[in-house]
Amino acid sequence: ALVIKFLAQRSAALKHRRGAESARRGGMDYSYDTDLEELCPVCGDKVSGYHYGLLTCESCKGFFKRTVQNNKRYTCAESQDCNIDKTQRKRCPFCRFQKCLNVGMRLEAVRADRMRGGRNKFGPMYKRDRALKQQKKALIRASGLKMEATPPLMSSPQPDYSFSTALSTPAPKNTHPNIGTSVAPTDYERNLYASSSLSLSIPIPAHTPLPAQYPAYPTLASHAIKSEYPDHYTSSEHYTCASSPESVPGYTYVDQTPPGLTVPPLVLEFVRCEQDELQVQSKISAHLAHLQQEQNSRSAAERLSTFGLMCHIADQTLFSIVEWARSCIFFKELKVSVNTSKTELKGYQTPYLLADAQTPSIARLRLKRILVNNPAALLSLTADVKLLENQPYVESMYEQVNAALLEYTLCAYPQFPDRFSQILLRFPELRALSTQAEDYLCYKHLSGEVPCNNLLIEMLHAKRTCI
DNA sequence: CTAGCCTTGAGC
DNA sequence: GCTCAAGGCTAG
Numbered sequence: 001a002l003v004i005k006f007l008a009q010r011s012a013a014l015k016h017r018r019g020a021e022s023a024r025r026g027g028m029d030y031s032y033d034t035d036l037e038e039l040c041p042v043c044g045d046k047v048s049g050y051h052y053g054l055l056t057c058e059s060c061k062g063f064f065k066r067t068v069q070n071n072k073r074y075t076c077a078e079s080q081d082c083n084i085d086k087t088q089r090k091r092c093p094f095c096r097f098q099k100c101l102n103v104g105m106r107l108e109a110v111r112a113d114r115m116r117g118g119r120n121k122f123g124p125m126y127k128r129d130r131a132l133k134q135q136k137k138a139l140i141r142a143s144g145l146k147m148e149a150t151p152p153l154m155s156s157p158q159p160d161y162s163f164s165t166a167l168s169t170p171a172p173k174n175t176h177p178n179i180g181t182s183v184a185p186t187d188y189e190r191n192l193y194a195s196s197s198l199s200l201s202i203p204i205p206a207h208t209p210l211p212a213q214y215p216a217y218p219t220l221a222s223h224a225i226k227s228e229y230p231d232h233y234t235s236s237e238h239y240t241c242a243s244s245p246e247s248v249p250g251y252t253y254v255d256q257t258p259p260g261l262t263v264p265p266l267v268l269e270f271v272r273c274e275q276d277e278l279q280v281q282s283k284i285s286a287h288l289a290h291l292q293q294e295q296n297s298r299s300a301a302e303r304l305s306t307f308g309l310m311c312h313i314a315d316q317t318l319f320s321i322v323e324w325a326r327s328c329i330f331f332k333e334l335k336v337s338v339n340t341s342k343t344e345l346k347g348y349q350t351p352y353l354l355a356d357a358q359t360p361s362i363a364r365l366r367l368k369r370i371l372v373n374n375p376a377a378l379l380s381l382t383a384d385v386k387l388l389e390n391q392p393y394v395e396s397m398y399e400q401v402n403a404a405l406l407e408y409t410l411c412a413y414p415q416f417p418d419r420f421s422q423i424l425l426r427f428p429e430l431r432a433l434s435t436q437a438e439d440y441l442c443y444k445h446l447s448g449e450v451p452c453n454n455l456l457i458e459m460l461h462a463k464r465t466c467i
Numbered sequence: 468c469t470a471g472c473c474t475t476g477a478g479c
Numbered sequence: 480g481c482t483c484a485a486g487g488c489t490a491g
Contacts, residue, residue: 048471049483049484050483050484051484051485052484052485057470058470058471058472059469059470059471060470061470061484061485062469062470062471063468063469063470065485065486066468066469069486089469090468090469093468109484109485110485110486111485111486114485114486114487115475115476115485115486116474116475116476116485116486116487117474117475117476117477117483117484117485117486118475118476118477118478118484118485119476119477119478119479119482119483119484119485120477120484120485122484123477123478123479123483123484126483126484468491469489469490469491470489470490470491471488471489471490472487472488472489473486473487473488473489474485474486474487474488475483475484475485475486475487476482476483476484476485477482477483477484477485478481478482478483479480479481479482
């Protein structure tokens with residue numbers, strides 16, 4: 001009976017979402033899994049192809065080209081946080097260009113020599129991105145069909161907290177994490193900032209010089225207009241190795257969805273929440289280049305140690321994780337319970353107040369912003385903290401995640417029946433490592449080696465205070 | 468200045 | 480020869 005109820009609810013939820021999507025597109029019958037990838041990440045207009053690093057519309061392509069080619073400087077009449085959508089994109093070119101850079105458009109894809117035609121170094125990257133998108137769609141579509149035909153193995157032990165209940169609520173709307181950005185998120189932005197991750201294995205050679213700056217936009221000055229010149233800017237390949245197209249040699253698209261695989265809806269939802277690959281790459285690239293630029297502008301005495309640089313990257317990673325958590329349906333559901341309990345509210349307020357008490361810092365503003373927007377993000381900071389009274393919900397959440405993982409490993413890796421238990425066996429190890437890293441970070445912090453404005457430290461602080 | 472359409476040409 | 484992401488052109 002529970003399975004039937006679950007399926008009925010999920011089916012209704014999907015119909016609801018399909019209907020909304022269909023209405024948004026003027027009645028055309030798009031399946032819900034093909035959405036979000038055909039809208040320009042800058043203004044939400046129709047995408048016309050890959051332009052300067054990612055899928056954008058024709059007008060933003062032209063705008064970006066004009067701006068870079070003519071080295072235009074704009075100013076914002078407001079507070080540099082104007083909303084950019086199809087109807088308002090002409091209003092503030094400053095914010096429009098900022099947004100172009102923020103979503104990952106590449107200055108170096110604009111040709112300094114204005115040569116027409118041909119292909120540039122981004123070709124393989126576009127190809128790979130297309131392949132990943134196809135793969136994602138295939139996975140979703142394949143299991144969507146399975147869902148219609150055969151019930152999944154997943155059970156829902158606690159109907160009140162079931163995944164289907166969570167799914168039937170509208171998807172969370174994410175706000176851009178930028179400080180001072182009060183832009184109301186629109187539908188096309190829903191998945192843009194869902195999550196991102198930074199690989200800690202990316203090398204940052206301190207001696208590598210940065211390409212020429214783009215003076216008008218210092219926060220993203222790492223990209224060089226002339227970067228297409230191979231002799232001058234081969235160095236950029238080093239510090240952005242993880243994001244360059246060459247970093248995945250010989251990549252070819254293989255549909256890894258085994259035939260007949262039933263992907264649990266929860267796994268599907270996580271796949272859907274994954275951020276666009278190209279945007280993650282662009283963010284990594286931009287962040288590392290920015291770090292590099294800051295590092296180069298410091299005197300030898302002020303220069304950050306390797307550990308300091310690692311802290312910055314970890315900081316960014318943590319921020320991304322919190323952003324991802326905000327997009328997770330479970331955390332969204334948790335918001336209700338956090339808000340309805342005084343004890344829980346106190347727990348939520350503690351890191352908030354802690355952040356408030358410190359001197360103004362970027363990290364503080366960011367932390368506040370996250371917590372104000374969605375207190376449920378707190379759980380991601382306090383996984384072991386017993387400040388949530390709604391234990392049944394949390395337990396149900398863990399159970400559902402585990403059930404989905406079990407089901408997925410059984411279906412996807414039938415030749416390794418103990419894969420699930422093997423994965424679980426790694427958890428204590430990971431937790432031990434995590435505790436060690438936390439202690440080490442605290443030690444480093446106490447000896448003054450962690451850079452200021454570090455979100456990671458503030459959150460660790462908050463966590464220990466809560467305990 | 469904008470944005471839709473056109474031309475070009477390296478890589479497949 | 481085809482593709483498609485560059486740059487170019489131009490009416491509005």
